[in-house]
Amino acid sequence: MKSHLSKRFKKVTLIIIGVLVVLIMLFLPLNSYIESPGEADNLKSYVHIKKHPDKAKGSYMITSVYLQRARPVTYLWALANPHATIESASSVTGGQSDKTYDKVQDFYMQSAINESIATAYKAANQQVTKKYLGIYVLQVQSNSKFKDDIKVGDTITKVNGRHFNTAQGYQKYLGKQRVGTKVTVTYLHNGKQHQSTHSLVKLSTKKTGIGIILTNNVKVNTKIPVKVTPGELGGPSGGLMFSLQIYDQISPTNLRQGRKIAGTGTINPDGSVGEIGGIDKKVIAAKKAGATVFLAPYIKPSKTILKYEEQHKTNYQLAKATAKKYAPEMKVVPVKTFNDAVKYLEK
Secondary structure, X not given: OHHHHHHHHHHHHHXXXXXXXXXXXXXXXXXXXXXXXXXXXXXXXXXXXXXXXXXXXXXXXXXXXXXXXXXHHHHHHHHHOOOOEEEEHXXXXXXXXXXXXXXXXXXXXXXXXXXXXXXXXXXXXXXXXXXXXXXXXXXXXXOOOOOOOOOOOOEEEEEOOEOOOOHHHHHHXXXXXXXXXXXXXXXXXXXXXXXXXXXXXXXXXXXXXXXXXXXXXXXXXXXXXXXXXXXXXXXXXXXXXXXXXXXXXXXXXXXXXXXXXXXXXXXXXXXXXXXXXXXXXXXXXXXXXXXXXXXXXXXOOOHHHHHHOHHHOOHHHHHHHHHHHHOOOOEEEEEOEHHHHHHXXXX
């Protein structure tokens, strides 16, 4: 009887241990992330312009990278997958919580959409204006005296009652003050105005400041109403492709000419296209979606630049190498500016 109970107990114990191992392998979060090819989505469903529907054949496609918190089983999968990479949590989020990281990525996306609208409307000679709201807080540094008051996602509108029309204006004003000088910062938190007074600190740049990483918060207004809904996408890398989609809808041109055109790259106020991360994975996503053209940001390579680049290749070099190996039928086109992309597609 005892022997029978002992065997039964061992069997139950082994089953419990097996279940625990499976649960750990499937659900235990690791301190790393896995990046893999995402999707290449047709922007027709993202951009809506009143009285300017997109009825032309072909598509502009916004490419994405799928980012997920690593678990033991997905970690092993990523090691065996040539299109997946494993990144430390700190390199992905900068030490921020997932919630804060997502908030920053959402802002980057909205900022990219605003610049895309402005770029496309200017190129199409349509009316567009920009209103500078203030500086958006991307990160509050650990030595900042304001860290208990100002949070990521807030917008600073005034310093000592002064409002400037660029982030550089605030930086220049604060840079002239001494470390330890008290300043009053006016800021918006969840739509409500607040004020906080604390001392200035020395930044890593050796200049004086309040200790935040920031960017411009700009609102764009157009005469022809436009609505862009990015869904769950985040980050600034869709800027170039949003610009092309909007431009094609509000201008008499048809740059696509029935083609499936994918690409990536930020769009800056001057129309220049900036580099992004994970371009090799975006090429794979574009290939799976049937793209025949891929627009890639271009910068001139140098030893200094390549030292810090992903896989020690510029965006264009990495995109071209990936396409040569996995999508030889797809044309990778280097673009420095929005106008470069337009000129290539016009040909």
